[in-house]
Amino acid sequence: MSLTAKDKKMVKAFWAKVAGKAEDIGCDALSRTLVVYPQTKTYFSHWKDLSPGSAPVRKHGGTIMGGISLAVASIDDISAGLLALSELHAFKLRVDPANFKILSHNILVVLAILFPNDFNPEAHVAMDKFLAAVGRALSEKYR
Amino acid sequence: MSSYKRRLFILATSPTQCRPTSKINKIQHAFWRSVPILLKTLLKLRPSVYDSLDSVKETSTASNMVQWTDFERATIQSVFEKMDYDDVGPAALSRCLVVYPWTQRYFGNFGNLYNAAAIQGNPMVAAHGKTVLHGLDRAVKNMDDIKATYAELSVLHSEKLRVDPDNFRLLADCLTIVVAARMGAAFTADVQGAFQKFLAVVVSSLGKQYH
Numbered sequence: 432m433s434l435t436a437k438d439k440k441m442v443k444a445f446w447a448k449v450a451g452k453a454e455d456i457g458c459d460a461l462s463r464t465l466v467v468y469p470q471t472k473t474y475f476s477h478w479k480d481l482s483p484g485s486a487p488v489r490k491h492g493g494t495i496m497g498g499i500s501l502a503v504a505s506i507d508d509i510s511a512g513l514l515a516l517s518e519l520h521a522f523k524l525r526v527d528p529a530n531f532k533i534l535s536h537n538i539l540v541v542l543a544i545l546f547p548n549d550f551n552p553e554a555h556v557a558m559d560k561f562l563a564a565v566g567r568a569l570s571e572k573y574r
Numbered sequence: 575m576s577s578y579k580r581r582l583f584i585l586a587t588s589p590t591q592c593r594p595t596s597k598i599n600k601i602q603h604a605f606w607r608s609v610p611i612l613l614k615t616l617l618k619l620r621p622s623v624y625d626s627l628d629s630v631k632e633t634s635t636a637s638n639m640v641q642w643t644d645f646e647r648a649t650i651q652s653v654f655e656k657m658d659y660d661d662v663g664p665a666a667l668s669r670c671l672v673v674y675p676w677t678q679r680y681f682g683n684f685g686n687l688y689n690a691a692a693i694q695g696n697p698m699v700a701a702h703g704k705t706v707l708h709g710l711d712r713a714v715k716n717m718d719d720i721k722a723t724y725a726e727l728s729v730l731h732s733e734k735l736r737v738d739p740d741n742f743r744l745l746a747d748c749l750t751i752v753v754a755a756r757m758g759a760a761f762t763a764d765v766q767g768a769f770q771k772f773l774a775v776v777v778s779s780l781g782k783q784y785h
Contacts, residue, residue, distance in 0.1 A: 462763055
């Protein structure tokens, strides 16, 4: 299920529309992940405040969206573009790759809430495939 | 294969053709037909490794029920009360057929599913989307025993429709996305949690009667 030329075009076009709200998207998606999938909180025991929309959550949501923007820019070779991030997740953070799927799902939910008209089924399938490819690229160096 | 077993095989696969003729053959036939039934019964009676576990002995069926908080109950009732089934059902099913195209395998006789526009405009897809969502209503009205409520539908989906139960999860995800789009900011993280828990119970119940 690799990205076709049509998918890449759709992702770039859709991202151009939503990039302005990237921090809000990241913050809301991460908040939802922590509330709806409480097991993900185990990765953030070093934060003082894990409630939705708190300062560390907002900041980290922004960081994650920065990574996604980088992936959009490197969409023709996501593995190469995300090499440094992949090494970070593999050797330092060691986030279980199942959590990439959880965060991707919540990003899609937030996109549906913030852009109900633009996030039509074609945009949905392209973004779903793209986020899955990002998850795969991030897990590259795990073993 | 012996000639008798060959005839039994033909009998099993095309019942109108081979029939036992003589009286001896009828007795043999009855014997061989009963063997698989006997085997199944004996297998069911064998002690299960779980019988010896203390935790399994002590639990009653009541505590196997899903526990719902007051917030979850209220949220589910409220979300479905405000929902337009005739809008959300078709939207969720058509989205599922576009985002996960392999799900189209179950809709071979629905006509034109060649692209997203065709799927979203297809009247059979729309009708079926409404059917599915009205089916969800049963769970909304019987939250305390969703498993029993869906036992019959589970058998239908496994024996007659032969739907891979993973598809229920895919449709549930699409339904979550559609409801999020309709509800907007009202679809908070807590509401999402309750909604996804509800759908997870529905999906699990629909898969219960598969064997």
